[in-house]
Amino acid sequence: MNRIVPPLLLALALGLGGHAAVAAPPAALTGGYADAARAADPAFSAFSATRGEALHRTRFAGGKPDTPACTSCHGDDARQAGKTKTGKLIEPMAASVSPTRYADPAKVEKWFKRNCTEVLGRECTPLEKGDWLAYMAQQ
Numbered sequence: 001m002n003r004i005v006p007p008l009l010l011a012l013a014l015g016l017g018g019h020a021a022v023a024a025p026p027a028a029l030t031g032g033y034a035d036a037a038r039a040a041d042p043a044f045s046a047f048s049a050t051r052g053e054a055l056h057r058t059r060f061a062g063g064k065p066d067t068p069a070c071t072s073c074h075g076d077d078a079r080q081a082g083k084t085k086t087g088k089l090i091e092p093m094a095a096s097v098s099p100t101r102y103a104d105p106a107k108v109e110k111w112f113k114r115n116c117t118e119v120l121g122r123e124c125t126p127l128e129k130g131d132w133l134a135y136m137a138q139q
């Protein structure tokens, strides 16, 4: 395994203390993505829930054919439960109805990595992650 801690993960880890259940992604989490997005593009100004929704709904061709979009498992309505391809229920992704979500940066990173790879055929960028979280924070 890679022993070098990327700056993003370090920023996320530093922000961990004291966060329990929250109604929106912790500032430490989105702040880490914002720093990384700015590092990648100095013109970065803010995350966009509109771009996040587009990412959530777009059907991509680069990933697994049976899961072309985030909505393939999380459903069309983020306030409703989703379902895996094997039929396992997934609690809603909207922060308003699932207030315990996004409190654990390691969990968020783990699932972004796994799900983006599955849907897009690559990892999501910090900009995409921040945009997607901004969308879910508004749902």
Ligand code: HEC
Pocket: 056, 067, 069, 070, 071, 072, 073, 074, 084, 085, 090, 091, 100, 101, 102, 103, 104, 107, 108, 111, 112, 115, 116, 118, 119, 120, 132
């Ligand atoms: C193959 C089914 C599937 C697809 C497609 C999928 N997800 Fe998920 N996702 C899951 C499951 C299962 C979990 C973990 C169970 C849970 O948290 O309720 C999860 C959890 C997550 C989490 C962690 C939430 C938390 O509570 O911290 C994030 C973030 C996430 N998904 C983002 C995405 C994004 C972004 C996409 C599209 C690029 C996507 N997912 C597509 C099945 C999927």
